[in-house]
Amino acid sequence: MTWRGPTYRMVDGERIDGAWCHIWRRYRPGDPYYVDDLIVFADGAITCGDRTDLAGLRKMLEQGRLAVTDPALSPPPDARSKWSSRSGGPLTSDGFLLEVADRIEALAERPTAGQRCWDAIRRFQQEPSEAHRELLRAAYLAVPPHLRIYVLGDMDRQDRPLRILLTDIGEAVDGDGPVVTAEMHQSVLDYFDEGDQRVQREQERRAVQFADDPAEPGRPALVSHETVYPRGWPEEPGLFVLRNDFPARIVFAGESYASVLHGYWALSAAEASDRAGIRDAASGREAHDLGGGAARRKDWPDVRLTVMAGLLRAKFAQHPELAQVLVSTGDARISYTGFSDAPFWTDAPDNRGRNWMGRLLELIRSELVARQLLLSENPNAVGADGLS
Template identity: 75%
Template sequence: MVDGERIDGVWCHIWRRDQMGRGYYLDDLTVFADGLITCGERTDLDGLAKKLETGRWAVTDPEIPPPPAPPSKWEARYSEPLTPESFVLEVGDRIEELSGRPTAGQRCWVAIRQYEQQPTEPTRELLRAAYLAVPAHLRVYVLGDMDLQDRPLRILLTDFGEAVDGDGPVATAEMHQGALDYFARVSKAVQDEQERQAVRYADDPAERGRPALVSHATVYPQGWPDEPGLFMLRNDYPAPFEFAGGAYASVQHGYWALSAADASDRSRIRDAASGSEAHELGGRAARRSDWPEVRLAVMAGLLRAKFTQHPELAQVLLSTGDARISYTGFEDSPFWRDVPDDRGRNWMGRLLELTRSELLAQQLLLT
């Protein structure tokens, strides 16, 4: 996070030289969308190149000899070896990708389309430059073809009468045309898939939705405000309603009362002076044996009752539009709230979104 803005990043392993001269060890190199690179220290793309050049960092284990060159470039089925130069190009590509800009591979595809539309020598030279801009160890993957890999491109970029890759077949006009036919088939397949997707995703929103709405835990020592604001999304907000034959002062009262196995505990929780007190009493009471199976359904029913029986609160919830609701706080378990790790399930936020959809559907049916 930088000045409240999230900066996306990706990471990979890299070898770092021990400052005491005891060899190399594996470490994490992280690359961010704004060009920052970290691996024990901060640097940028130029700094990365210098560290690789001086041997402070390495892209492969320096103690392991490089693999032997393949006997035939044309017959080889694996990528070219990873080098410091090609790794720097890859890191630069990841920065472009994280920033939402075209990668070298995507620019290569643009050059392919240009050459398809106008197969001249100048556009072929542009294609050659675009292909060579792809990091060498990633070129075999640029077309996304497991069988042919990047061979159609290598054929197109070889002059007539020259051996492809120096040891492959001699390039001919027929081979060039075959490569062009290959790209035409790929273009047709992509177009067909886009058309199928347009049908399958016909109801996908055409415009961006609202940004996520965060519902924070709210404390009002002097009492809740009279005007309902977004704090009314909280389960402890006092909004009396009836549900399943009982009357509850808030969703918190209803949830914890219905979770209790003993009738006397249910009564004490229902009559608690506040939502936080109901939570405290409910957390100490023995739970119903079937509670793990029914708690989501109960919470959904409580929210439905709260908002349908309080139209003014329903309007506040509806005013959030299609925004994702992130329900945060400290008192509820990660099952219910949004936690910044993989423990947070945010079920409260999800159920609020479901309730909002039901309220909107009910409004539409009544009009």
């Protein structure tokens, strides 16, 4: 099955994450099947028309109310050789139930069947006893049959090393494969050891290459929404001070502007008369409309990022209280959204968005933090980044 997500439901104010896939469903025996959504949640609840659980899902499959493959299609022919087949086993109701149970484990952030199989592999590597081989066998068989070829993440050998290891010496793998020897069992252990060594070398290489990567995960993304206040901005606008139309007068390149938006669109205009009109506009939105309708400087595409960065630096350098709001966002990614700004500046949902405003705000934030650290160590230091 192809699982999609994310989805969720709310229970007593708590978000329960879920995932969904398509399944064939019918109301009663004899009715035609149709494609429906089967949704599973981290707490074990399952929805397909009715709310149920794993036991209920099994019953619906046994009764023929649900089907995991298109009932109108003929079943695929059996593989002529299980050992040489490059495909996973066919999707069955039992295999699908194992897959659903595994999906619930993943949503609940518990070990999946594949992870438990790897844990069993590690135990057997450390102590290759018969008891540990039986535990490995049970862990491998708990993986949905149609997904077992993927459990080792090896596109070439697939799950063959495990199938060799779980076959007794003197027996043929899968009944039609090679007869297993003690040397073959040892070669599988060597295969896992070599894989561990490659992983260790890659981890050591990445430790050097990613030496400056933060050890801890960052804050969740912060979304800066476009907001209209017809009666004026509130006394405590909070994160809305990050918006370019927020009224914070700045001096930049020898001129005074009522907001970043005033400065940006005034400086984009080719004619001095247009620049003056935009600069003196009653609001940021009006400055935007005037600027958008004015003739643009020929070099504007090449300099607009530099101009915007300069305006933002001026805003937060000249208004320390606003700078503290920006710094308070920590290392969160800033997603700058809005319908009034071009996708070049915003985090538009259709993949056209470049989110340059969010990226510039993150840059200015890092400069502010660096300057604060510099001043804490040397109060007489003068920053060279334009924020002093």
